[in-house]
Amino acid sequence: MKILVINSGSSSIKYQLFEVTDGNDEYEVLARGQADRIGITGSTLEQKRSDGAKLHRYGEIKDHKQAINGILEMLQDSEKGVLQSLDDLWGVGHRVVHGGEDFTRSVRINKAVVKAIRKNADLAPLHNPPNLMGIQAVYEILPDIPQVAVFDTAIHQTMPRKAYMYGLPREQYKNYRIRRYGFHGTSHGYVAGQAAEALGRPLRDLKIITCHLGNGGSITAFEDGKSIDTSMGFTPLAGIVMGTRSGDLDPYIPLHMMENEGLSVSQVSAIMNKQGGLLGICGRRDMRDIRSAVVEGDREAAEAVEMYVYSIQKYIGAYAAAMNGVDAIVFTAGVGENEHHIRASVLENFGFLGLKVDVEANRNHETVITTEDSAVAGLVIHTDEELVIARDTYRLISEVESEKV
Numbered sequence: 001m002k003i004l005v006i007n008s009g010s011s012s013i014k015y016q017l018f019e020v021t022d023g024n025d026e027y028e029v030l031a032r033g034q035a036d037r038i039g040i041t042g043s044t045l046e047q048k049r050s051d052g053a054k055l056h057r058y059g060e061i062k063d064h065k066q067a068i069n070g071i072l073e074m075l076q077d078s079e080k081g082v083l084q085s086l087d088d089l090w091g092v093g094h095r096v097v098h099g100g101e102d103f104t105r106s107v108r109i110n111k112a113v114v115k116a117i118r119k120n121a122d123l124a125p126l127h128n129p130p131n132l133m134g135i136q137a138v139y140e141i142l143p144d145i146p147q148v149a150v151f152d153t154a155i156h157q158t159m160p161r162k163a164y165m166y167g168l169p170r171e172q173y174k175n176y177r178i179r180r181y182g183f184h185g186t187s188h189g190y191v192a193g194q195a196a197e198a199l200g201r202p203l204r205d206l207k208i209i210t211c212h213l214g215n216g217g218s219i220t221a222f223e224d225g226k227s228i229d230t231s232m233g234f235t236p237l238a239g240i241v242m243g244t245r246s247g248d249l250d251p252y253i254p255l256h257m258m259e260n261e262g263l264s265v266s267q268v269s270a271i272m273n274k275q276g277g278l279l280g281i282c283g284r285r286d287m288r289d290i291r292s293a294v295v296e297g298d299r300e301a302a303e304a305v306e307m308y309v310y311s312i313q314k315y316i317g318a319y320a321a322a323m324n325g326v327d328a329i330v331f332t333a334g335v336g337e338n339e340h341h342i343r344a345s346v347l348e349n350f351g352f353l354g355l356k357v358d359v360e361a362n363r364n365h366e367t368v369i370t371t372e373d374s375a376v377a378g379l380v381i382h383t384d385e386e387l388v389i390a391r392d393t394y395r396l397i398s399e400v401e402s403e404k405v
């Protein structure tokens, strides 16, 4: 059974085609690929088949729809593709970023689910619309294929009320569900589990802080095996400084911009979501570009990195205090997995907890990047949101299939 998993991020679409054999928990990857730098210069579309056959396309990818069409073509490429036709697919799993309180776990997609995802789109303007585009694109081509949605928000539903309620009048929650939701849950949950495995201890016995640092970024605290707090909030705008998102602000700032500069809600939203963060501070959003600029002596780029690192350190410090300790700090996603400078700078301030960085291991992106006598372990774990989505897709479609028998 072939399952296609589509993971739309704000700047990229990652995808994997899995072959699943009934009755075992093995997911063979037939091909994986990525559309990268969507909406900025230097967009790329790459696919690698399990035997190593590669496809590359360069040229502008202006939005997620164009990217999805390119991906479906590559999968069916006559020479280096993996599908004779899209009819060979058994199911499709999608990452969906904002499930609000409507979804506490993954679901089969139907019209009501699409409606609920659309309802939550205002709360995740960079994400739910591309997620819906993916669902729609597949639906248009294969209307009968089962599709599954796996939500970023689901895992954080375990947060205690003290962590998810805001200091607002209660009606705001009761009537409008204004609360912290948290995102990147599929990734945080996966890497926390992998970190526990790497440390040879049960997840429920560990206090873990996971740092998902991609174009968007968030930090999560895990205690007793559950997410107990996370840096993103009602929307994926809150928390650390990100590629184009401001992260935490004094909540009066957007009101002041509207009053003082006469800006509309959508203009202010664009400033905070699309023109802020690293892009707003130094004119670049991609950490690879920012790193090159720092090397060339660009002061704004250096300041952007300092602010980025500082915002991450503050969350790690807060969560260590929230849990009355921390056993492991985990780095994942584009920046977390690839930028050893960033990891080293972040961890520099945790000597007071007895954390000791192993400089060589960190530079080599090894799994454990702290010394043996470090009181807190530092780890680099490759995230695999696609595998988690494939597992849920298989489980949910099989449940329905077995009910039919």
Ligand SMILES: Nc1ncnc2c1ncn2[C@@H]1O[C@H](COP(=O)(O)OP(=O)(O)O)[C@@H](O)[C@H]1O
Binding pocket: 009, 010, 011, 012, 213, 214, 215, 216, 243, 285, 286, 287, 288, 289, 333, 334, 335, 338, 339
């Ligand atoms: N090989 C790499 N070296 C350094 N940074 C990288 C590398 N690959 C990705 N990144 C950084 O990761 C970010 C994208 O992370 P990713 O997790 O793919 O984002 P998203 O899923 O939010 O689109 C980019 O902004 C880039 O700065």
Ligand SMILES: CC(=O)OP(=O)(O)O
Binding pocket: 008, 009, 010, 011, 097, 127, 152, 183, 184, 214, 215, 216, 217, 236
């Ligand atoms: C929720 C979110 O910010 O996702 P991404 O990092 O993929 O943009």
Ligand SMILES: [Mg+2]
Binding pocket: 009, 214, 215, 333
């Ligand atoms: Mg991502």
